[in-house]
Amino acid sequence: MLDTSQASRARFITFEGGEGVGKSTQVKRLLASLAETSIQAVRTREPGGTPKAEAVRSFILQGRSESWGAGGEAVLFAAARLNHVNELIAPNLAAGKWVISDRFHDSTRAYQGLTGGVDDKLIAALESLALDGHAPDLTIVLDMDPEIAFRRVAQRAIEDGLALTGDRFEKEDIEWHKRLRDSFLSIAKANPSRCVVISADQGEDALEGAIWAVVSDKFPELTGRARA
Numbered sequence: 001m002l003d004t005s006q007a008s009r010a011r012f013i014t015f016e017g018g019e020g021v022g023k024s025t026q027v028k029r030l031l032a033s034l035a036e037t038s039i040q041a042v043r044t045r046e047p048g049g050t051p052k053a054e055a056v057r058s059f060i061l062q063g064r065s066e067s068w069g070a071g072g073e074a075v076l077f078a079a080a081r082l083n084h085v086n087e088l089i090a091p092n093l094a095a096g097k098w099v100i101s102d103r104f105h106d107s108t109r110a111y112q113g114l115t116g117g118v119d120d121k122l123i124a125a126l127e128s129l130a131l132d133g134h135a136p137d138l139t140i141v142l143d144m145d146p147e148i149a150f151r152r153v154a155q156r157a158i159e160d161g162l163a164l165t166g167d168r169f170e171k172e173d174i175e176w177h178k179r180l181r182d183s184f185l186s187i188a189k190a191n192p193s194r195c196v197v198i199s200a201d202q203g204e205d206a207l208e209g210a211i212w213a214v215v216s217d218k219f220p221e222l223t224g225r226a227r228a
């Protein structure tokens with residue numbers, strides 16, 4: 001089949017939400033579904049995605065940036081994002097490949113801005129610098145009560161025989177995570193044409209189906225393409 005839509009316009013999709021809502025699993029599943037429709041897509045994540053941004057990721061998640069305060073951390077996330085956009089996201093979109101990112105700019109808005117108290121103007125300025133016009137076409141916000149999400153994370157750690165250590169943000173208390181959830185919901189409400197909120201409190205298969213319904217509805221070029 002001649003595929004002109006893919007060549008003319010690759011799509012940028014981001015996944016957002018609090019801790020333990022199952023984003024990474026669903027990002028992988030969406031990639032697999034897109035591959036079945038012959039869409040070429042790359043999976044990435046934030047913070048990270050490129051070697052330079054992964055170095056910033058380690059620095060932040062080890063807690064080494066905590067003393068910089070939420071404003072300093074917002075600047076670090078933005079620096080990593082600038083490199084991620086320039087070296088991975090923009091070139092892939094230009095080459096006709098869809099890009100699916102596990103977190104992006106809404107995480108800075110939610111964690112450092114609305115929940116962390118960093119001024120909107122700083123967040124907006126950093127965003128305009130880092131994104132350089134590359135806003136996502138679609139953002140899927142996976143929503144879950146943090147108490148349920150935390151129980152799931154603990155259960156998974158027990159099943160995998162892993163210690164539950166908690167990185168920089170996982171250590172915040174439950175009230176903080178409830179504010180974080182509200183922050184993502186308010187971002188989605190303020191950006192209805194870009195963001196869709198989906199309850200993550202359902203089985204992985206059902207959630208995958210709900211996400212696919214949103215993605216295929218949003219992008220008509222997927223209509224009629226085979227997906228098992």
Ligand code: TYD
Nearest residue numbers: 018019020046047077103104107108111169
């Ligand atoms: P990660 O282990 O990838 O968490 P998750 O699996 O929940 O995505 O760690 C990323 C952490 O960084 C997570 O706690 C969210 C946080 N974060 C911010 O605070 N601001 C940001 O801009 C980004 C991209 C992530």
